[in-house]
Amino acid sequence: MKVLLVNPPRFKKVSVIREDRCEIIEKNSVLPPYSLLQIASLLRKRGHEVSLIDANGENIDYPAFEKMVSGMDYGAVIFRFIPATFDWDMQTATISKKHSDAPTIGICWTLGSSVKTVLNEAKDLDIYLMDEYEAVAPELIDRLSAGDGLSDLAGIAYRHEGEIIVNKDASPLKNYDDIPIPAYDLLKSFDFYYADTKHGQPFTIMYTSKGCPNSCIYCTMANTKWKAKSAERVLEELRHLKQNYDIKTIMFFDEAFTINRKRVEKITQAIIDEKLDIHWYCNSRVDLLDRDLLEKMKQAGCKAVCMGIESGSQKVIAEANKRISVEKSAEAIKMVKDAGLKVYCSFIFGLPGENQETVNETIEFIKRTLPTGGEFNIATPYPGTRLHEIALEKGWITGQSDFRTMNQNKSIMRTEELTSEEIERARRQAHHALFLNPKWWAQNIGYVIKNPEDFSLASKYALGALKIAFAH
Ligand code: SF4
Numbered sequence: 488m489k490v491l492l493v494n495p496p497r498f499k500k501v502s503v504i505r506e507d508r509c510e511i512i513e514k515n516s517v518l519p520p521y522s523l524l525q526i527a528s529l530l531r532k533r534g535h536e537v538s539l540i541d542a543n544g545e546n547i548d549y550p551a552f553e554k555m556v557s558g559m560d561y562g563a564v565i566f567r568f569i570p571a572t573f574d575w576d577m578q579t580a581t582i583s584k585k586h587s588d589a590p591t592i593g594i595c596w597t598l599g600s601s602v603k604t605v606l607n608e609a610k611d612l613d614i615y616l617m618d619e620y621e622a623v624a625p626e627l628i629d630r631l632s633a634g635d636g637l638s639d640l641a642g643i644a645y646r647h648e649g650e651i652i653v654n655k656d657a658s659p660l661k662n663y664d665d666i667p668i669p670a671y672d673l674l675k676s677f678d679f680y681y682a683d684t685k686h687g688q689p690f691t692i693m694y695t696s697k698g699c700p701n702s703c704i705y706c707t708m709a710n711t712k713w714k715a716k717s718a719e720r721v722l723e724e725l726r727h728l729k730q731n732y733d734i735k736t737i738m739f740f741d742e743a744f745t746i747n748r749k750r751v752e753k754i755t756q757a758i759i760d761e762k763l764d765i766h767w768y769c770n771s772r773v774d775l776l777d778r779d780l781l782e783k784m785k786q787a788g789c790k791a792v793c794m795g796i797e798s799g800s801q802k803v804i805a806e807a808n809k810r811i812s813v814e815k816s817a818e819a820i821k822m823v824k825d826a827g828l829k830v831y832c833s834f835i836f837g838l839p840g841e842n843q844e845t846v847n848e849t850i851e852f853i854k855r856t857l858p859t860g861g862e863f864n865i866a867t868p869y870p871g872t873r874l875h876e877i878a879l880e881k882g883w884i885t886g887q888s889d890f891r892t893m894n895q896n897k898s899i900m901r902t903e904e905l906t907s908e909e910i911e912r913a914r915r916q917a918h919h920a921l922f923l924n925p926k927w928w929a930q931n932i933g934y935v936i937k938n939p940e941d942f943s944l945a946s947k948y949a950l951g952a953l954k955i956a957f958a959h
Pocket of ligand 1: 700701703708
């Protein structure tokens with residue numbers, strides 16, 4: 488079957504990231520549509536023909552997209568959508584329907600537990616692929632191609648004789664290590680893609696593992712099976728990227744790249760031995776790092792580690808079931824900086840138990856630890872998370888809360904002791920505490936003096952930080 492893969496256009500000219508854990512509007516980065524490239528290579532392996540329109544990446548608007556689609560012949564269209572740009576993304580299905588009978592298949596991780604609402608509100612969406620797209624998409628296309636039924640295909644919801652049928656959840660791909668290298672050749676050029684600055688191009692994101700066994704109450708990835716590519720398979724993909732596209736910068740998109748220390752040791756040692764010469768970034772947890780590992784990561788080209796700290800209050804951390812200690816977080820931040828790496832930390836304001844005292848503890852923590860970069864989010868009760876259940880139980884949200892408003896920038900949920908306005912004010916305090924802090928500026932300028940190649944990225948980040956701090 489001919490399958491058209493679509494990353495929908497930018498939302499009001501602003502780039503959107505549509506990748507499982509990270510389904511957000513993001514004005515500073517344009518990422519390659521990794522999941523669609525992965526689906527493409529899986530479909531090719533089964534003999535299907537694929538084409539890709541990365542409207543977000545290439546900055547193709549809907550009128551131009553419609554012109555392209557109107558002349559195309561395909562048997563199914565697969566596209567991604569996210570909560571914050573739901574109606575916008577659904578225009579992809581509407582436009583496809585105008586020109587083709589092909590079934591429209593949408594993928595979104597965050598709304599996997601609001602399936603009926605999604606299909607009720609998106610009249611042109613035929614099939615919602617909820618989870619485990621690596622396992623489900625190839626099977627789905629095989630069945631559509633053969634005209635087989637969908638009633639026992641786990642991981643999807645679909646329409647049948649006016650009804651919405653929701654099948655059971657899918658199991659992860661049995662052997663993630665066997666997954667073919669994503670079809671990077673479908674990208675017109677790597678020139679479209681960057682994270683924060685074009686300085687590090689050619690750039691891509693890449694998953695070496697997916698899933699997280701932890702149970703943080705606010706996280707849409709909580710309690711998902713961890714599946715990983717072996718070190719050998721990761722290296723095969725890295726070599727492919729280097730040899731064919733001369734990739735210089737990679738952002739490993741894994742929820743926690745360092746879950747398996749041995750695997751990371753093997754990957755980093757091989758990057759060093761083979762002189763792959765890549766700069767890379769990864770996500771980790773404060774309890775999954777140590778000095779030796781960080782040293783090895785640095786030698787292998789790691790430039791920064793991103794970690795979720797969430798709060799400087801042990802009480803809030805405990806209620807969020809984060810299972811780390813505030814002191815461990817402080818140690819980890821210091822350890823990463825001591826290793827000569829940058830450390831980007833994310834914080835969340837408005838989690839259960841938050842009050843002015845805990846906000847002050849977090850602000851103090853930020854001033855004390857001075858991470859190289861900070862992302863300050865507002866607690867958002869995404870459907871399917873424990874936080875969503877708590878918010879409903881406590882009456883902080885109603886069952887009708889609109890998922891379109893869930894974007895971590897605006898509070899849609901109070902806590903027992905803080906109003907939404909107070910939570911947003913706490914976030915502003917955090918911006919000021921870090922981005923207007925003379926010690927933070929001195930530290931980061933010191934880093935750039937030692938690492939002049941970082942000037943472009945650091946200056947862009949600094950300007951963005953000032954903009955945020957003064958805008959609030
Ligand atoms: S550690 Fe917690 S926040 Fe991070 S991916 Fe796992 S469940 Fe989510």
